Amino acid sequence: MSTPAIRVHNLGKQYRIGQHRRGYKTLRDKLAGLMPFGRAAGGKLEQDVSNEYFWAVKDVSFDLADGEVVGIIGRNGAGKSTLLKLLSRITSPTKGRIEICGRIGSLLEVGTGFHPELTGRENIFMSGAILGMSRAEIARKLDAIIEFAEVEKFVDTPVKHYSSGMYLRLAFAVAAHLEPEILIVDEVLAVGDAVFQKKCLGKMDEVSKQGRTVLFVSHNMVAVEKLCSRGILLDQGRLIFDGPAREAIEMYLTPSGDGRIQDLKGSRREGTGEVVISRYEIISSTGKLVRAGDPFTIRMYFEVRDRVSRPHFSLSIFSRGGPILFSIFTSDLAYDIPELSFDGYIDLEIHEPNLLAGSYPLHLGVSDEATNHWYDRVYEGAELEIEPSDVYGTGRQRAAAYSHLFYDCSWSLTVTESSGAATAVSCPVS
Amino acid sequence: MATAVTDIPAVRPALIITPQNGWMHLGLRELWGYRELTYFLAVREIKVRYKQTAVGILWALIQPLFTMLIFSLFFGRLGKMPSDGIPYPIFSLAALIPWTFFAAGLTAASNSLVGNSNLITKVYFPRLAIPISAILSGIVDFAIGLALLLVFMMFKGFYPGPNLVWFPAFLLLALITALGFGLWLSALNVEYRDVRYVVPFLVQFWMFATPIAYSAHMLNEPWRTVYSINPMVGVIEGFRWSVLGRGNPPGLMLLASSAAALLTLISGLYYFRRMESRFADIV
Numbered sequence: 149m150s151t152p153a154i155r156v157h158n159l160g161k162q163y164r165i166g167q168h169r170r171g172y173k174t175l176r177d178k179l180a181g182l183m184p185f186g187r188a189a190g191g192k193l194e195q196d197v198s199n200e201y202f203w204a205v206k207d208v209s210f211d212l213a214d215g216e217v218v219g220i221i222g223r224n225g226a227g228k229s230t231l232l233k234l235l236s237r238i239t240s241p242t243k244g245r246i247e248i249c250g251r252i253g254s255l256l257e258v259g260t261g262f263h264p265e266l267t268g269r270e271n272i273f274m275s276g277a278i279l280g281m282s283r284a285e286i287a288r289k290l291d292a293i294i295e296f297a298e299v300e301k302f303v304d305t306p307v308k309h310y311s312s313g314m315y316l317r318l319a320f321a322v323a324a325h326l327e328p329e330i331l332i333v334d335e336v337l338a339v340g341d342a343v344f345q346k347k348c349l350g351k352m353d354e355v356s357k358q359g360r361t362v363l364f365v366s367h368n369m370v371a372v373e374k375l376c377s378r379g380i381l382l383d384q385g386r387l388i389f390d391g392p393a394r395e396a397i398e399m400y401l402t403p404s405g406d407g408r409i410q411d412l413k414g415s416r417r418e419g420t421g422e423v424v425i426s427r428y429e430i431i432s433s434t435g436k437l438v439r440a441g442d443p444f445t446i447r448m449y450f451e452v453r454d455r456v457s458r459p460h461f462s463l464s465i466f467s468r469g470g471p472i473l474f475s476i477f478t479s480d481l482a483y484d485i486p487e488l489s490f491d492g493y494i495d496l497e498i499h500e501p502n503l504l505a506g507s508y509p510l511h512l513g514v515s516d517e518a519t520n521h522w523y524d525r526v527y528e529g530a531e532l533e534i535e536p537s538d539v540y541g542t543g544r545q546r547a548a549a550y551s552h553l554f555y556d557c558s559w560s561l562t563v564t565e566s567s568g569a570a571t572a573v574s575c576p577v578s
Numbered sequence: 579m580a581t582a583v584t585d586i587p588a589v590r591p592a593l594i595i596t597p598q599n600g601w602m603h604l605g606l607r608e609l610w611g612y613r614e615l616t617y618f619l620a621v622r623e624i625k626v627r628y629k630q631t632a633v634g635i636l637w638a639l640i641q642p643l644f645t646m647l648i649f650s651l652f653f654g655r656l657g658k659m660p661s662d663g664i665p666y667p668i669f670s671l672a673a674l675i676p677w678t679f680f681a682a683g684l685t686a687a688s689n690s691l692v693g694n695s696n697l698i699t700k701v702y703f704p705r706l707a708i709p710i711s712a713i714l715s716g717i718v719d720f721a722i723g724l725a726l727l728l729v730f731m732m733f734k735g736f737y738p739g740p741n742l743v744w745f746p747a748f749l750l751l752a753l754i755t756a757l758g759f760g761l762w763l764s765a766l767n768v769e770y771r772d773v774r775y776v777v778p779f780l781v782q783f784w785m786f787a788t789p790i791a792y793s794a795h796m797l798n799e800p801w802r803t804v805y806s807i808n809p810m811v812g813v814i815e816g817f818r819w820s821v822l823g824r825g826n827p828p829g830l831m832l833l834a835s836s837a838a839a840l841l842t843l844i845s846g847l848y849y850f851r852r853m854e855s856r857f858a859d860i861v
Binding site for chain 2 (some may be wrong): 163233234237238239240241242243244245246247248249252254256257260261263265266270273274277278279280282283442539
């Protein structure tokens with residue numbers, strides 16, 4: 149192997165916390181920052197200055213040889229997407245260096261540049277140009293793209309009239325016909341139906357067999373294991389494993405024991421402190437990460453500083469930036485604790501959770517049952533991480549962003565004919 | 579597809595990505611490499627603009643036409659504004675066509691980066707292509723407006739003369755001005771959404787600071803040249819002169835306007851490039 153296709157050295161990307169959430173600042177904020185009194189008023193902010201920045205990717209180094217197919221895996225927020233964005237030049241690194249040999253095609257989203265009002269044909273040219281193809285190249289591949297997408301009849305129809313399946317097929321078809329030497333793919337297989345996913349996987353397999361270098365991010369471990377020979381595992385922005393894909397997946401699914409008890413000493417909290425919640429732990433009954441639908445236990449460790457009687461533990465699960473999803477007190481389950489005088493822990497075992505994949509902030513608390521006075525209440529720092537899984541048993545992986553909850557449920561369709569007679573249509577599940 | 583692998587040249591140029599700090603080169607060569615994308619983005623804008631509207635492309639006529647009617651009524655008929663000896667409706671329409679092009683281009687460019695945030699966060703290409711295509715997409719409306727003006731002129735017995743040779747130069751100056759200010763505003767808009775609210779106000783104010791309803795020749799030298807530091811003064815006066823074939827050549831005004839426009843463009847390019855690496859993080 150001559151020069152590597154990609155060489156990443158000591159790569160780091162720093163973000164300001166809140167940059168994503170707030171999105172943008174206003175001139176007024178900036179002006180206020182310039183004023184002496186404005187800064188004094190913002191004094192509270194300066195205390196957390198050490199927390200204001202975080203490294204989404206830190207000290208990451210690796211080399212990729214020509215023709216290697218590498219899966220990048222890690223939990224939500226491990227820095228996978230940031231790494232891909234750095235490699236595809238969408239954002240620039242804070243430190244370190246990337247060397248790339250060859251044309252890069254990156255596919256971070258299906259349908260980038262598609263416009264609903266334009267026809268299929270127009271969108272092929274638009275999306276192709278955005279992905280870096282020349283007009284001549286697109287014209288040459290037009291028939292192949294249309295055929296791959298199976299949209300021959302509708303190619304001159306605006307894509308807003310397409311079914312979502314057609315839309316996805318067309319969008320992927322354009323990207324699949326981009327012939328880069330290095331292909332970067334993010335999670336595109338998480339959308340679409342099973343047939344579509346199979347088609348995508350087939351195409352990716354084909355691409356990798358042609359000797360191209362492929363970097364592939366996915367939560368779909370089955371796909372990673374099938375496609376990739378090498379796996380890179382990221383955790384909190386750092387590269388923690390680089391080796392055979394199978395080993396990387398093993399390691400991803402079995403977190404190391406000591407990292408699981410989370411300390412809450414520095415968390416934001418309120419309360420009088422007779423009892424303090426010091427740590428918490430999420431325990432999966434399967435011994436691995438908590439996947440959607442798996443039973444798990446939330447263990448709260450507490451320290452007793454002053455003997456209390458009739459304490460009252462509580463736990464709430466929030467959606468990020470959204471409403472409270474679930475909240476429970478010990479008293480809700482008629483679990484009464486007469487008094488506490490020694491340190492210990494309390495477990496909340498959730499037998500049939502219905503949370504979909506995502507990370508959910510937790511609030512943990514302990515109060516006096518009679519007066520509702522808080523001894524301690526931690527409202528930042530604790531988090532519940534749920535990994536994706538096939539909760540509906542269909543073999544399809546669904547995108548998590550749309551909802552937080554799932555229920556054990558089923559569809560049934562009834563079509564009412566004009567005669568008034570109802571016909572039930574049964575739909576097979578898979 | 580199997581042949582594609584053999585296309586890979588033996589020696590490939592390495593792309594090196596490192597942190598970007600301070601001033602950097604403008605990357606115009608790379609932008610040229612993406613000219614087809616710029617073209618496609620502009621075409622997309624044009625195709626989408628009047629989709630699902632009742633009168634479609636007629637909107638390109640309605641705006642300058644009605645503004646002309648209002649101007650003719652209030653400034654021409656009631657205000658008796660001098661118009662260099664040209665019938666007031668033609669005098670104002672000849673200014674409104676390039677002005678509308680500029681104002682629409684500036685507004686579109688200012689909002690272009692924010693409006694295309696989905697592209698910026700998902701795909702790499704020189705970001706300059708976005709505001710440039712936003713401005714270029716106004717060309718079709720401009721051409722239609724120009725046709726309207728010519729029809730109007732012939733109706734009133736005006737024919738463009740040899741001055742028309744200079745017309746492309748004034749169009750270019752309008753483009754440079756729109757791009758120069760568009761670059762500043764679009765890059766600022768990514769960070770400060772205040773720009774979104776400032777632009778309509780700015781455009782309105784600017785229109786009255788530009789000789790559209792009146793003639794720049796109402797001012798005497800040297801104030802006229804000072805006044806033409808507003809680059810749109812040179813554009814409008816020059817456009818009128820070249821298309822109508824009457825009135826006074828813009829002369830010194832053109833020089834001042836061109837200098838101001840170029841200065842804005844160059845500073846805008848540098849500012850834009852400086853901010854570019856952060857767009858994807860903050861847009």
